[in-house]
Amino acid sequence: MNKLCLILLTISICTAGCTTTYRVYVNGFSELDKPISDKASIYVTADPNSTNPIFGKEIKAKIEMLLKSHGYVPVPDVEPADYRLAFHLGLDSHRVTGYTPLYRPFMGFHDRFRGDYDFGYTSYVPYFETIYDQWLVMKVFATGRAAASEDGKVVWIGEAMTDTSVADLRQVVNYLLIACFEYFGVDTKRQMALTIGPDDPRIIRISTLR
Numbered sequence: 001m002n003k004l005c006l007i008l009l010t011i012s013i014c015t016a017g018c019t020t021t022y023r024v025y026v027n028g029f030s031e032l033d034k035p036i037s038d039k040a041s042i043y044v045t046a047d048p049n050s051t052n053p054i055f056g057k058e059i060k061a062k063i064e065m066l067l068k069s070h071g072y073v074p075v076p077d078v079e080p081a082d083y084r085l086a087f088h089l090g091l092d093s094h095r096v097t098g099y100t101p102l103y104r105p106f107m108g109f110h111d112r113f114r115g116d117y118d119f120g121y122t123s124y125v126p127y128f129e130t131i132y133d134q135w136l137v138m139k140v141f142a143t144g145r146a147a148a149s150e151d152g153k154v155v156w157i158g159e160a161m162t163d164t165s166v167a168d169l170r171q172v173v174n175y176l177l178i179a180c181f182e183y184f185g186v187d188t189k190r191q192m193a194l195t196i197g198p199d200d201p202r203i204i205r206i207s208t209l210r
Helices: 002-017 053-069 169-182 201-207
Strands: 022-030 041-045 083-111 116-142 154-164 192-196
Touching: 022 169, 041 053, 053 083, 053 169, 053 201, 083 169, 116 169, 154 169, 169 192, 169 201
Parallel strands: 041 083
Antiparallel strands: 022 154, 022 192, 083 116, 116 154
């Protein structure tokens, strides 16, 4: 019995130390005739309706880091910017039900009629799990020179979403950001799916920023 407890404890510790790989779904919608030009100046504005402005500043800094890594120029004010980028982050939950197998092992016995051994039986029990849809929406507005006569026009929208069993936006937001920037300024024409792991260099780099 002590040996079994030790094995279960070891498994739980190893599981707790693992970092999740996320499957992120992305949609990009664009009214641009061509991708946003390199070296374009972009002003990032935090969500004014955010319930956590400190977290909002952290996301803003990460977006600016990603903009730089993609060749764009983040600027501290909207006046000289070619584009303005706004973002909104959220979490929704829903309950999932189903059945899972339950194995009931015994010591085993010999079936003298069939000539084999039976080690137990399987039954199915219902389970309930809460799933969290965690999502990010980024909108790019044309301003200044890029806007012409339509100042403030939305020219690109990027949507990224993943579902997890843990409500942890602080960890998941890095994966949502990386996925959105994979198609930044591009019309994807359909929903795209990306698998992003914790060993991705982009995740490692953005995770260092707080």
